Structure formats: C-alpha cells, structure tokens
Amino acid sequence: MRLLAALLGLVLVGTLAPAAHADPRWHFYTADRTRYESPWFGGAHRIMIPFGCTSAPYYSPDPRCRGGNGFHHGLDVAMPCGTRLYAAQPFRVVSSDSLGSAYGEHPLLLRNARQGWDLVIGHTRRVYVREGQWVRRGTVFARASDSGAPDGCHLHFEKRAVGGGLSTATWPRPLLDLSPRPS
Template sequence: GNRRFHAGTDIAAPLGTPVVAAADGEVVTADFLGGYGLTVMVRHEEGTQESRYAHLSEIFVQPGEWVQKGTVIGRVGSTGNSTGPHLHFEWRHATPQGWVAVDAGSHLKYSLGQLVQALQVAQNTSFSLRGF
C-alpha cells in the first residue's frame, strides 16, 4: 500500500471542537497546505520551536498575530488528506538542516487536556439544551 512517514500525532475529535495553541508564539502560517488541509503553524522560543495544527475546519488567527497558550486558533476538521474529523498535531525543532519533528511531550499533553475540556463543555451544553 501507500505508506508514508507520519511526523505528528492524530487526535480524533468531533468536527468543530475548539483547537488551542499549545504554547505562546507568533502565527507564521494560517492557510490551506495541501495534504495538511487548513493548517496553523505557530513559532515559539525565539523561532527555534514550531507547533503545527492541521486538518482544521476553521482558522481564527492570521500570520503575524501573537497567540498565548490556550488561545483558540481554530476548530477540528477533516480538510486535506483526512479520513475523518481529527487534529493532526506536530512539534518541530529548528536545526541547521531544517525543521525536524520531535516528541511533543508536555505540549501534546496540554493540547489533549484542552480538547477533552472542550468536549466536556460541548457535551454539557448540548445536554442542557436538550432539556428545553
């Protein structure tokens, strides 16, 4: 079959779930990027680190904008090469040879926590709306 290296982590979530910045930084890309679909890339740590959020359904930020950790930057989608709604998350480090994907570690843990929180809020909201 068609097998390719997959540098990030895919996190399944319902379409429209809010996606937040994993760390403070400057938005360097907020656009459609081929197989990544709608993608936001944020540069961190004086330009030595970068986070990537792909397959979004909506983007709420623009290049040049400064975002803080926890800022909603978009919503989960299924754009680009995607088989269903999910967030593709990458953490990259600048090297003399270019950007290299690295273990997202605590940044991934934070992003997962924020997605879970958003899902809980969405469930509680839809539950309370059903009561009317």
C-alpha cells in the first residue's frame, strides 16, 4: 500500500512538472497565460511573443504599429530546451541559407507546396532532417533550443508564402493548430 501511495505521489508530482522547467530568461510580451498544445511540439506551452505588433525590444519601430512598437513576423512559443518537434504536416526541407543569425544556428525552412506554405522554425538543435528530404507526418525532426535567442529556450514559427521572404509572412497560428490544454 505504501508503494502504491509513493508511486501515485510521483505521478501527481510529475503532472505538475512543467512549471519546474521554466527558463528564468523567459520574458512574455503577451497577457495570454494559456498553455497551448500543437501537433508540432510535445507538451503544452505559453506564447512568449505573438505575431504582429509587439513591445518586445528586439524589433525596430514599424509604421504598422502604435507607440513605436515593432512587428514580429512569427510566433514564439516558450518551451524547455530539448522539447521534440513533430511534423504535423508533410513537408520537404529546403535550404535555409537565406535565413539570418537571428533564427539561431540551425534554423529550418520547411515547404509544403501543395498546401501553399513555407514554415521557418528558428532556435532548433539536434536537427534530424537534411535539405531535400521529404518528411512524413508524425516524424520527430528536431528539438527546441536557445540558439540565437536572448530570452531562453523557445521556438519561433513563421509562416510564409512558398519561396517568399519575410514580407510574405502571415499569421502562423492556424498552421500550428494551437489548442488550449484542457483543464
């Protein structure tokens, strides 16, 4: 009976573990405290910097934004380093040579021409795919990192037009299929 109680205690403590993995460098530029799940990553995590106008200091003032705020072309999701990334949709890995150092050491540029999108994922490590490879749905293809990120481990998701540059970035949330974690 003691063994069962001890195991139950470990299971319950394990369910509370996500808070213990908080990165002290995280800074959230949104009032949204919801933890979201996505078929693209393991676990449920908070948005650090939303798509669009933001007060985050990393972006130059943008005429689309009030009060001297900058424009963020992606969505940053805070998560522990090492969190697995999964292919929620099939894609081909294309050259990421056009991406700058702000995306970290191992940024990925993923393409699904049939569905009409490119997805830039910044701040990855242990990338398990290579340029030219076709990746099936459900495949683990990388892990989250803090490479190139001044504010701790997170992933940057940026949806673009196929072959398009930063100016073609659009709201990535529908592609990420974010859903609030059930209470």
